[in-house]
Amino acid sequence: MSGGPVVRCEVRPGAYYDSVVLMQLQRGLTALPGVLDAGVVMGTAANREILAASGLLTPEAERAEPGDLLIAVRAESEGTAGEALAGVDSLLRQRRGSSGEGYRPRGLDGAIRQLPEARWVLVSVPGRYAAGVASDALDRGLNVFLYSDNVSLDDEVALKRKAEALGLLVLGPDCGTAIVGGTGFAFANRVRRGPVGLVGASGTGLQLVTARIHELGSGVSHAIGTGGRDLSEAVGGATARQALDLLARDPETQVLVLLSKPPAPAVGARLLAAAARTGKPVVVSYLGFTPPLRRLGNLRFAASLAEAAELAVALAAEGGASPGEGGGAASPPPAGENLLLRGLFSGGTLAYEVQLGLSAFLAPLWSNLPSGVVKRLPDVHRSVGHTLLDLGEDEFTVGRLHPMIDPDLRLRRLRQEGADPQVGLIVLDLVLGDGAHADPAGALAPAIEQVRQAARTEGRDLAVSVLVVGTEEDPQGLEEQLATLERAGASTCRTTEALVAEVFRRFAPRPEPPAVPVPLSALAAPAPAINVGVESFYDSLAERGIPAVHVEWRPPAGGDARLAGLLERLKRA
C-alpha cells in the first residue's frame, strides 16, 4: 500500500435522495479528517465528467448509470477513504434526524389538511416526477410554481392546457422565481411592494429587474415567472397570456413589464396583442431582439433589463395606468382586419427597419430582404401573404434607374398589389432630396387614387400609408409632397415607428382573453404554500412567517423506475 492519496467510489444503484441531502452528505464527507475532496452526484455523463475533472472518477464510477448514486472520496490513505465511505449511512441518518419539526405530511392531501388556505404548490422534485406532482396539485384546485427542470415539453403543454381550463396558473417548469403578493417563491429578492407587475420567461432577469426597481425607490406588485419555454410555438405563451390578463385586472399593478428571449413569431404576435389589451403601460424587453420602436400604443420596448426597470419606474411615476398619447394599439382593429399587408419601398434601409418593427407582431412576413424571422419571398414578382419589398435591390435595378428616380416599376407593382382583393393596406416610402425624382408624390398620387377607387368599386377598403423622408429645404417641398399624398387619400408619417404603429393598429391579432380567467385571489397576499421538493424553499417561507407546509416527498418505489412501472401496472389492473 503506497502512502499517497487514494480515490475510492461507491455506486448505489437506483437510489433516490433529495439533492439537499446529497449536498450535505458531500459537505459532511469533505469535512472528515484526512478526506481531501469528495463528490456525491447522480451518475449522469455530465456528472461523471465533473468528477473526472476533480480527479474523483474511479473505474467503477465510469461504468455508472444516470440513475445510480456515486459517492467518491479522495483521502490521505486507503484507511481514511474506507472509513469515510463506511460512515455514509450514518451521515445520511444524521441529516434525516435533523428536521425534527414534528409531523410532516407525505403527500398533497395531508398537506392540504394541514394548510387548507394554501393556494400554491411549489414543486421542485426531480424532473421525471415533477409533472405528476404538478398535475395532482391542479386537480386539487391549486396553482403551481414548478421549479423543476428536465420536464418534457409534452408534459408542459399538457399541464398548461389543463391549468387554462381550470383558471389556474402553472409557473414553469424551470421557473426560478416569482413574487406573489409580496411572497417570493424559490429564488427572489426582497423588494418593496409597489406599482410594477412583471411577467417573465426568465428567472434571474426578473430578479435583476425587481431588484433594480427597488433600488430606484419604486416597488413590485407581483412578479410572475413563466418558465423559459412558455413562449415557444408549442406552449404558445399560455402562462404569459394568463399572467398579462391577471395583472391587467389587478388593481395594485399600474405598469407592466414583460421579459423574455424573443418569442416564436406567432406567439410574439398574440403576446403583444394581449399586452396591448391590458390598457396599462407595458414595458417589453425581448433580450436579443429590440424592435426599432420606442412605443407601440401602450407598449414600450427596452433594450436591456436595466432599461426595462428604469422605464417601468418612470412610467409608474407618471401615473401608470393611463396609456398616454399614441395609445391606439388597444383599440379594436377596423373592419378588414384579416386582409393582407404589402410594402413597396424604394429605400432599402427604410424597408429593413420597418420590417424589423413588423416582425415583432406580424408573422409570417415575406420579403426580398429576409432577416431573423422574416422569410425569403420565393418569387419577388409575386407577393404572398404579408409581403415587404425593397424595389431598390440589385435584382430590380439592372439597366434601370433606382425607384427613387424612376417610379415606373413601383407604379406597376402598386397597381398589381392594389388589384389583389386580399390586400387591405399598402405601405410605401417616399424619399425627397437632391438626386431624387422632381415630384415623387405627384408621380405616385394618381396610382394611389386609382387603386383606392377601384377597391371601393369592389366594395373593399384599401388603405395606403406613406413614410416621407425629407426636409422643408428639399427641392420638392416637404409640405407640398405631404399634401399631394393626402389629397390622393394616403395617410402619411415621418418615422418608421409611426408606420409600424399604423400597421399594428390594423393587423395586430385580435387578443383572445383566457376562456377561464384566473381569479385575482391567486395573487392574494400573503401566499400560503405547500412545498414539495427542495426543503430550503420551505425554510425561507417559514423564516418570513408565510404559512407553509413541507411535504416529506419520496418518489414512487423509492426511485426505482422498474419497480415503479410494475406498481403502476398493478394499480391499473
Added chain:
Amino acid sequence: MSGGPVVRCEVRPGAYYDSVVLMQLQRGLTALPGVLDAGVVMGTAANREILAASGLLTPEAERAEPGDLLIAVRAESEGTAGEALAGVDSLLRQRRGSSGEGYRPRGLDGAIRQLPEARWVLVSVPGRYAAGVASDALDRGLNVFLYSDNVSLDDEVALKRKAEALGLLVLGPDCGTAIVGGTGFAFANRVRRGPVGLVGASGTGLQLVTARIHELGSGVSHAIGTGGRDLSEAVGGATARQALDLLARDPETQVLVLLSKPPAPAVGARLLAAAARTGKPVVVSYLGFTPPLRRLGNLRFAASLAEAAELAVALAAEGGASPGEGGGAASPPPAGENLLLRGLFSGGTLAYEVQLGLSAFLAPLWSNLPSGVVKRLPDVHRSVGHTLLDLGEDEFTVGRLHPMIDPDLRLRRLRQEGADPQVGLIVLDLVLGDGAHADPAGALAPAIEQVRQAARTEGRDLAVSVLVVGTEEDPQGLEEQLATLERAGASTCRTTEALVAEVFRRFAPRPEPPAVPVPLSALAAPAPAINVGVESFYDSLAERGIPAVHVEWRPPAGGDARLAGLLERLKRA
C-alpha cells in the same frame, strides 16, 4: 387584323444606353397618341418578368439576353404600334440633342483638365464598368463616390485596398448618399450644417437620420456612406474605419453616428475599437441588433434610426466632444490584453444578457447558450477561447442543486479556469435573496483569493469581476456581500452593462489607425466633383452651384462585351 390592342417588341442586341435615356424613351413612347403602355428595359430575367406582368412580353422578347435592349409597346392598333417603334431612333436623337451645354469631356482626364480642383468622382455607370472607372479615379488621386450596384465583392476589396494605400476614400459600391462639406452626392436631403458627423452602410438610413437631425434643429458636418458590404468579413469595414478616423480629426464634427446592419463579428470588434478611439461621443445603431447597453465608454447604442438622430442631437447639445463619465473605453487596454475571458454564471438570463453585450465586440465567443454570432461550446466541460457558461442549465443540474444554492460545481470550475495560464479575466454573477445560498460571497471568496494568488505566483495578473444582484433587504446583506468579494480581490458591479464595459476596457481590440490617413481636405466645402454615369446627379450639383463636370461616358466598344474583350487583348499585345 383585329381591332383590339396589340403588343409589339423590338430587341436591339448588345446596345448600351444610359438608363436615364431609357427612362425618357419609355416616357416618350407612352406619351404618343394611341400608345397604351410601353416598356424599355435590358433583357434580364427580372425585367422580362416585369414586362410580362404588364402584358408587354412578346415571344421575341421572351428569348432576349440580359445584354439586349427590349422596347415593347402596347398600342390601339398594329399601325400605331409600328409607328411608335419606327420613331424610337428619332426619340433617342431628341434626347441626345437636349444636353446642349457645350463641350463635355469623354473621359476622366478631360474632366480633370476642365475642373482641376475636383477631389471627388461620382461613378454611376453600369456595375460591370464601374470598378474600372473607380480605379482610374483613384489612380488620378481622386476620392470615389461609387453609386453603381452589381459590382463584384472582389472588385470592392481591390478598390478599397488600393484606396487605403493612397489615403483616398471609396464610398460604395451601392452607395446611395453622402454629404461632403455640405454637398450632397446622389440622393441627399438638404440639411443644415452642424456638429453631427455620420458614417453609414445604409443609404436611406443616413437620409432619414440626417433629415431628422435637421428637423430637430441641429445639423450635419458630413455624412459618409460606405456601401452595404463594407462591414462584411471580406471588406473588413475599410471605408467605415477610414471615415471614423477622418471624422475624429475633423474639427467641425463633435458627435458621430455610425449606422449599419449588424457587422460581421470580427469587423464589429475593430469598428467599435475605431469608434472608441475617436474620443468623441459615437451613437451606434446596428439595425436588427441592439446590444443591451446604453453606453460603452464614449459609445451609445440606439435601437432605431430615429433614436440615433435624437441621441446625437442631445449629445451635441451637451457639448459633444467630451466623452463624459464612463469614458474608459478609449483608454489603452492594460497589460495582458491578449488573455482570455471566462464567464461562470449561475443565472441564465444574466449570462445571456452579458453575452449579448459582449457579442458586439468579442469574437469568437463560445457558450452553452449559443445565440446569434455566439458559438456553441463543443464540450461544456472544457472552455475554449473566450467562453461564457450558464452553470444553471439543465445539463449541469441533474440530481444536483442549482448553483445559486450549491456553489460546489462553480468553485471547482473557477479553480479549473483560474489555473489556465491564458485566462486574464473571470466574470461571475452572484444572486442574493431568499432561496439562495446563505453567504454566497463567503463561499466564493476563498477560491477567488486562491486563484488570484496562484496566478500572481506564476507572474500573471488574473482579474475577477462579479455582477451582484440583490437589495439591501436581502437576508445575506448586500453591503456585506460586496465587501467580502472586494476583500478577496474581486471587482464588483451591479448591472450587466457595467460588467460588459469592464470586459470591453480589457478586451476591445487595439484600434489600428489607417496606415495612410485620409487628409481632411477630402471633406473640404464645397466638394467640386466629376460625374460619370447618371446625368441627373450632375444636374443637381450644377443646380446648387457646386463646380462639377459631367463626363459623356460610353462603355468600351459601345457596350459589346465580345468586342470590348478583343480590344482589351489588342491593347495588351
